[in-house]
Amino acid sequence: MSDQHEHWQRTYRTHPGVYGEQPSEAAVYAADLFRERGAVEVLELGAGHGRDAIYLARRGFRVTATDFSAVGLAQLRDWADAAGLSARVTTLEHDVRQPIPLPYRSVDAVYAHMLLCMNLSTQELRDLVAEIRRVLKPGGAFVYTVRNTDDAHFGTGKALGDDIYEHGGFAVHFFSEALVDSLAAGWELRDRHSFEEGELPRRLWRVTQLLPSR
Structure with missing residues (x-):
């Protein structure tokens, strides 16, 4: 088990529902776009304990929610059961460094x-983006959010290389514009939207990229 895997297992175990019940702003945006x-079939990567997966299910999507934390996914399943959404939510324990x-071409978004x-x-x-492209249907949408190089933590803490820095046990890869552009090669990069979230505040981008219809 990697240090980061154990860190997230411990986080969800010690602080159940750590991110609360309200969906992120990015999930609300994604649901409207999808x-x-x-879209009908939605794949969420890194779903954690499920605040966004549950929201997407409530919006009528069938959601496959993945995470490498079995503890987080157990909380997600319990929440889906309690909300009467278990028929719309499937969980998969998965490390995104492995094939999805x-x-x-099995999901719409x-x-x-x-x-x-x-x-x-x-x-x-x-x-990972190549795998996302593989499972997406033609014309499918991919929405992701990341901390970026304008964030106050960029360049501080323990440097792990490749613009990755560790703070308080959490390792973060801070995205540059060049990295966003490179990951969108072969896609339509529709939007790179700047926003803030949480303490500091964290500086993030919400990226929307679309697969060609053919």
């Missing part, structure tokens, strides 16, 4: 809030 584009365990800016190298991110 509905506008006629879904078939080719992919969503990831603060997942791509975890302790993932640039090459691992490229491999």
Whole structure:
């Protein structure tokens, strides 16, 4: 078990529902976009204890929620059961450094809030985006959020290389504009929206990229 895996297991175990019950602003945006584009099957990567997965299910999507924390996913399943949404939510324990365990062109949209800016190298991110492209149907949408190089923590803390810095046990890959552009190669990069969230405040980008219809 990696240090980051154990850190997240411990976080969810010690602080159940750590991020609360309200969806992130990014999830609200994604739900509107996905509905506008006629999506039904949504894959969420890094779903944690489920605040955004539950919201997406309530909006009428069928959600496959993945995370590498079994503790977080157990909380998500309990929440889905209590909310009467278990038929709309499927959970998969999955490390995004491995192939996504879904078939080719099996989902209409992919969503990831603060997942791509975890302790993932640039090459691992490229491999992940290639996997996302594989499971997305033509014309599918991918919405993700990441901390960026304008964030106050960028360049501070323990340097792990590749613009990754560790603070309080959390390793963060801070995204540059060049990294966003490189990950969108072969996609339509529709939007890179700046916003703030949480303490400091954290500086983030919400990125929307679309697959060609053919």
